[in-house]
Amino acid sequence: MTIIAVANTKGGVGKSTAAVHIAAWLHDQGHSVLLADCDTQHSSSEWIREACPDVKTVILDKPDDILNELPALAQETDFVVADGPGSQTETSRALLLRADLAVVPCKASMLEIRALAKATEVLRQAQDIRGGLPKAIIVLSMVGKKYRLTQDMIEAAAALNLPMAKTPLVLRQIYADAPGQGALVWQMGARAREASMEAKRLFSEILPEAKAKKVKTKREARRSA
Ligand SMILES: Nc1ncnc2c1ncn2[C@@H]1O[C@H](COP(=O)(O)OP(=O)(O)O)[C@@H](O)[C@H]1O
Ligand SMILES: [Mg+2]
Numbered sequence: 415m416t417i418i419a420v421a422n423t424k425g426g427v428g429k430s431t432a433a434v435h436i437a438a439w440l441h442d443q444g445h446s447v448l449l450a451d452c453d454t455q456h457s458s459s460e461w462i463r464e465a466c467p468d469v470k471t472v473i474l475d476k477p478d479d480i481l482n483e484l485p486a487l488a489q490e491t492d493f494v495v496a497d498g499p500g501s502q503t504e505t506s507r508a509l510l511l512r513a514d515l516a517v518v519p520c521k522a523s524m525l526e527i528r529a530l531a532k533a534t535e536v537l538r539q540a541q542d543i544r545g546g547l548p549k550a551i552i553v554l555s556m557v558g559k560k561y562r563l564t565q566d567m568i569e570a571a572a573a574l575n576l577p578m579a580k581t582p583l584v585l586r587q588i589y590a591d592a593p594g595q596g597a598l599v600w601q602m603g604a605r606a607r608e609a610s611m612e613a614k615r616l617f618s619e620i621l622p623e624a625k626a627k628k629v630k631t632k633r634e635a636r637r638s639a
Pocket of ligand 2: 429431453489497498
């Protein structure tokens with residue numbers, strides 16, 4: 415699983431926050447990582463350059479660039495994490511035609527879950543064309559601390575045939591403060607402890623094969639070959 419797309423054609427659902435943290439976490443697990451910034455705002459590439467300069471970045475905000483360049487870029491690195499755009503549907507479509515895994519952040523309310531049918535339409539088209547690929551998982555984001563997943567929401571998500579990660583990302587000020595400080599939550603001290611723990615738990619859950627140290631990176635595999 416090399417190309418991970420963080421995708422939801424709705425804006426403001428936590429895509430860039432998730433993409434930057436996933437990319438940095440994969441780097442911390444010993445992998446070489448490229449962050450492909452597919453949003454015309456370019457905010458995630460700027461953020462990760464400050465927070466984790468070892469993660470390389472590339473801006474790929476045009477559909478043709480994604481379709482043409484992503485496979486070759488993926489060959490050169492263990493993981494590409496693509497931060498998907500908001501409303502640019504054709505850019506999302508290109509990304510989902512190339513991705514191995516789609517991580518779909520979604521705010522946890524009935525309205526948002528209903529909107530998810532529309533927001534994941536391009537995902538379903540790609541899966542239909544590609545015989546089920548990309549694999550996809552919903553990640554609940556900006557969830558209230560006292561929040562409970564209601565049966566309605568479980569059923570609405572199940573109707574979309576998308577699995578949902580067990581660990582949600584809670585609504586916490588620290589996540590909103592992180593980009594301004596050019597930091598990841600696990601670089602932000604005691605105040606960020608809970609956020610760091612939940613983020614790492616989530617990434618271990620959705621990317622178990624990437625977790626350190628059992629896996630060999632492509633570079634190590636080449637060296638030992
Ligand atoms: N778990 C969270 N708790 C609080 N604020 C968050 C959280 N995740 C993201 N945010 C903030 O919400 C806004 C939208 O998040 P962002 O990651 O930019 O979404 P997208 O890339 O989908 O537009 C940003 O201001 C971000 O800092
Ligand atoms: Mg974004």
